[in-house]
Amino acid sequence: MDAMDEIVREFVVESYENLDQLDQDLVALESDAGSRALLSSVFRTIHTIKGTSGFLAFSNLESLTHVGENLLAELRDGKREMTQLTADVLLKMVDAVRDLLGSIESTGTEGTIDTAPVVAELQAVLDDPTGGAGATPAPKADAEDEAPADAEEALSEAMGALHVSDEDDEDDEELPAEEAAAEPAAESTKTIKPKIGKRPADAPAPAPATAAAPAESKPGKVEETAVRSAAEQSIRVDVDVLDALMRHVGELVLARNAMTNLAADMDDPVLVRASQRLSLIATELQQGVMKTRMQPIDHVWNKVPRMVRDISSALGRKVRLDMVGKDTELDRGVLEAIKDPLTHLIRNAIDHGIETPETRTKVGKPEQGVLTLKAYHQGGQVVIEITDDGKGIDPEVIASKAVEKNLKTAAQIEAMSPQDILQLLFLPGFSTAEKVTNVSGRGVGMDVVKTKIDGIGGVVDVQSTPGTGTTWRLRIPLTLAIMPALTVESASETFAIPQVNLLELLAIDDKLTGIDHVGDAPVYRLRGHLLPLVDLRDVLGREKRESLEGAVIAVLQADGGRFGLLVDKVRNTEEIVAKPIAAAIKTIGLYAGATLLGDGSVTLILDIPAVARRALELTETQIEGHDETAGRGDTEQMLVVSVGDGRQLAMPLGAVTRLERLPATVLETVGGASVMQYRDRITPVVDLAQMLGAGAAFREELAFVVCTRGDRTVALIANEVVDIVDSSAEERSEVSGYGLLGSIVVKDKVTELLDLEAAVTAADASFYEVDDTVFNESQVAELIGAGKGA
């Protein structure tokens, strides 16, 4: 029954597409009554619908289109002239077809729509000799391309039909005969029906595509080309063929890379030119094939409404489905790969997320739950979100189950943030345990979802607020096959970094300008922002680097954050083809795959989000006494400074533009307020110690924390910059005083949280009144400047 449903659904979708074309064609026909191409196109559309509807036993639809087809055949063969009345009745027919399709789509049957009046009208026109060839003879001499509308024309039409039916096997013999006679005999129709029905997807598309071809050789060439619309220019291709094509293009790209390498070594201008040409063609071919494979996500989503309806009615839930971003395109390989995970997540959201109507009413939610699917492009990736407004997931339940299942110890759980605990849902042991499912109501087969998404280089995570709902977020690459990458060297080994993650490259000069240490962690001052640095050698567990000189910082973007990856050398940018790697290597969790470089060597592709996570772990262990309870999800990086009297202050790092160490002599006083000349500007300064009543501890050299917003800059004075730490919101105590927001514990030392806004406004009262647009523009300008520099 399912297979049948599938055929019917495809038929409906197909026919809708064709009907839109039909509407256009018929309207165009009114102003261009003689166009043979338009008539042929209309005829074929109706013919296809008729054939398939007969096969699927939609008898009303069949009889309606049958009469319509007869009328169209006469028009097309020039036996009758297009008139207002004819157009009207044909449009009526299209409307009736649309109604019937609508009914078929929603109920699976033709319903109670009465097609008899339309059929009668069509028949009346058909029977009316005044509308026929006798009254207004078709081969009108003045009709521009109608002149050769004789036997020759009919033959060419027949040839056209022959062409068209190529894909429909034996139809070849029957179709032209039928059409040339302009008299679709009932028997021959019957024999072709099953064939069309068997391949409903194939039948209609090739028809219009080739329809215009034979006509082009006729005098009406210009006109015919003009009416070829988008639908007529598309063909359907077997996906296996596309897959094979993609693989070959992948290999071609690799061969091209090898060739380019060779040519560069040989220094032969002829070879170089040939290789450049090859390169160009390979690139174009690759882009073309990629484009061919892009499909809107709706191809997967269009099954969802039905699924949601079935599941929710089976479970007694009321669910409204919202879908945003249906047009978001991605590679069909990726589409295929997300089908199952998506189904799983949707099922899960309804089954375990959205409560029963009674429960929802009790907790004050509307009876009907909302399931939202959202897809959008972000940074070269596709993000798909599945959100329900159900009961959410309680981390505590998950945590206690994880302990019970011996997946984690109580101590480990203690050290985890709620966000991290939710990620436990993806552990294999979690999902197979039936008991957990019953109690927590979540986690069935989530490891399978994760495995599948991991398999295509994607990421899945979950966020949930108990009581209000859960969001599962998939981030997946646009395409699987070929990607641009940067090859880098670290400890004499080569690795590939996907360009998607790469923002820019910075060379480190011999003076190591810009490199700083906050605590033990190296940072780079990049245009006023502090960029945490991670050495790829450390990540890979290779020997420590002796000197930073000559190293390169690859500024990378991963999981929403930026960091700088220190590599020894940048080799090249290359198109790479990700090859599958053994599971044993995948589980290391650092590599997205492997590829072959131009010289034939195997190179590992770094999984940048994984590297970022690993790097974070490294930093955490490096910073001794780092607060382990700090979760990654809700943490904020804090800059810790000392201000005399043994006091430490912490402030959000994000608000800090620059850190400077300057001699105390830069301070000047203007009108009782402290200022300094900084970057050719008079910058107001506030001494944090003084502000907090700690007594200004003057030293020769001071640490300046510079905050810039728009064109305004304020500098805060501290004694020393101590560290950068992660801090999560929960652990803050509320003890506070003027200019303070509370306190946290950093390295066993109570550290006060600075109210940065208060501090800054103490120096410059109107600091925050800067127009945000100015702020943005200056940032943009900065970025543009940076882009030029890089």
Add this chain to the structure above:
Amino acid sequence: MLHQLATFKLDDRLYGVDVARVQEALKIQAHTPVPHAPRTVAGLVNLRGQVVLMVDLRARLGREPYGPDDEPMMMVVNIDGEPISLLVDAVGDVLELDPDTFGPPPPTLEESLQELVTGVYSMEDELLLSLDVDLAAQV
């Protein structure tokens, strides 16, 4: 019905795997090490355009892995339709063995081998340890 085994030497011992599972034997080729991989992974090698995992069978059998100066052979076996390259000291002949000479592994066999050795063929002058190729290729 005689058993056909592709044999190889490793630390002066003779091993064999089902010949039907062996794709080819080659000299070791330039390969890429994989940081943080288990010590049984020798690296990845390009086998005619395919990225193939190289398993250090010495390490897999609980011995010292091959060093950079060793020149082991690659014995490419088929695991679930995918090639995997096993590193061995030297590749020997394909032998036809009488199933009657096959016996369970001696209990005195080192523990590291017990897991992988499915049994022993006693030949005239030496013993042939039959390996479970699927387990051997697992890292």
